[in-house]
Amino acid sequence: MYSDKEMEDNMAEISEDKIKSIDYLFNRIISERVRDSMEPKYSLLMGAGCSVSSQIVSAKDIINMLKTIVYLRELPTEDTQTPFLDLEYGKLVPFLKRWYEKNQDNEKFTEFVEQKEQQIRDDIYKKIDTMPNYYEEVFYNIIHKRYQGYEDLPKNEKTIILKQLLEEYEDKIQSDMEYSFWFTNYSTASEDIHGFLSELMHNKQPSEAYILLADLYINKLFSIAFTTNFDNLLAEALSLLGVRSKELWFDSNEVDNTLSKTSPNIVKLHGDYMYHNTKNLSRETRKLASPLQKHLQNVLSKGGLIVIGYSGADNSIMYTLEKLSEKYSFPLFWCEMEEKIIQANVHWRVRSLVENSENAYFIKIKNFDEFVKKLRENYMIYSKLRRDKNGNLKKSKMEDSERDKNDVLYDDKYLSEALEKVRNIINEVLDENEKLRNRVTVVPPPSQNLFKLEEEL
Incomplete structure (x- = not known):
């Protein structure tokens, strides 16, 4: 122990x-x-x-959003109360974040999450018998620090050590498994996962x-x-x-x-x-x-x-x-x-x-x-000192010599111009996207007469 x-x-x-x-x-x-x-x-x-x-949201926020969407999909759909009503592409992430912030302490929601996450603990202990090599990987560094000659031990002694480590690190292992667990509960289909990730990266x-x-x-x-x-x-x-x-x-x-x-x-x-x-x-x-x-x-x-x-x-x-x-x-x-x-x-x-x-x-x-x-600031100080030193040495030897290619370093003026250029590009793209959205003509719903015509046909 x-x-x-x-x-x-x-x-x-x-x-x-x-x-x-x-x-x-x-x-x-x-x-x-x-x-x-x-x-x-x-x-x-x-x-x-x-x-x-x-x-772009953090891994923790992704887990919270997946908990939310898995929970909401279990709710009965009613005409005016479904949370997914009028949910358009690009709006899923802010909707899920708002819902979680408002309802994270909701009793029904927390009970649902706790029941689901009990499955993680159940799976953790199943893997001891079905996938012992997995835990030998997870505890690799700790095993080699604490247990000399672990590789030569009989299988039953290895299992005892792995179970002791699992009891010690159970909460940490569960936390590490949450991300993949909630993605699995959301969907195992690559198309669904791609759609969710596309929403995260949108714009x-x-x-x-x-x-x-x-x-x-x-x-x-x-x-x-x-x-x-x-x-x-x-x-x-x-x-x-x-x-x-x-x-x-x-x-x-x-x-x-x-x-x-x-x-x-x-x-x-x-x-x-x-x-x-x-x-x-x-x-x-x-x-x-x-x-x-x-x-x-x-x-x-x-x-x-x-x-x-x-x-x-x-x-x-x-x-x-x-x-x-x-x-x-x-x-x-x-x-x-x-x-x-x-x-x-x-x-x-x-x-x-x-x-x-x-x-x-x-x-x-x-x-x-x-x-x-901080790294960039340090590099600019180093770059300036190096440029000045090389410039002075070369000037004393050959006034008109070209600077060596390895010494051509960017300066603050370059970076400020580049950043301004980037900001302008981004603003232009966002403005153009807004103009395109405003030009789109909303397609009206089909006429009631059309439905009558279809019935007659």
Whole structure:
């Protein structure tokens, strides 16, 4: 069983040795770029928290909306009381959010949710007997920390250990399974899930933070982004700045599946809603597809990873990172909200991974937007100092020499002009959409005479 000492360690504050600043991270990024080509050493792993400022709902909000729609579909339909009356495309998300905020404490609703979620607990314990390997993956890092020689134990002793761990982490496991559970209750049909996700992405534009991040990719601070998100915000931000990215996803084997050396790469770990290939259900998110595992392995065998906006509640990604961290000991920087780090309220698997990896650290941040802005500010300071130094050296040697291509760096003027251009484009698109909506002629209902004519025929 879990000893008192281990329980205390689990509740203890995160060690200061495991917490670093954004400045420290930036200095690592800059100093560890490959010297000859200035090729980036670090890649990003981006989660849903990155898209909140672009008005795309968080994973928690998605769960609440799915609870709402599953509950409302069970209600009897009455002429004037059905909540789905006159619900048009593009209005589902605000409707579900409003309903949940108003009714989240409603007794019938909470009772319905509690009864449903009891199924999660039932399924958790069934998997001990039917899928023991699943829990060996979920508890992989903890097992290897606590139980030396676990692999050589007889099956019955392994089962006892897994059950002890499950009792200890039952609430956390249930929380991790909520997302896929409520999607399964909503629908297992890819068309239905695609329709729901389309509503979430409807009319969304990249935030200013995404534009700033795209600029860092243009300046070769990064070249690869792994993402669990279904949106295309980073690709759209790069496109708005005149750069095409290469996108890869788990079933893109029929096309060129190699990472580009000349343009930014976006690897969709959970698919892309535009291609009806998203991964939401538990059977889909247990393991990463082989091509994606290979991409992560190739990148992390010689580079580092910065995680931002991702909670860690996904076995496919966490198990892969845990295995790779043992093999390569790659630099890992996990960005987490400052208050969560102070309160030691980070995801249990994330904490285990960071604390048990020699080259892993937490980075305190306020949010995704502030993190990106701080990185960009640091880069602009570095860029200016480097440009001035190189300019002075070259001026003393050759007044009219051209600046080396590696030294052509963007400045604040470029970025302000680019951001203004993006805002104008977005405003023009929104204005044009509004004009188109106003031009649409509403089709009147069929004439009653037409119905009479059909009856006569």
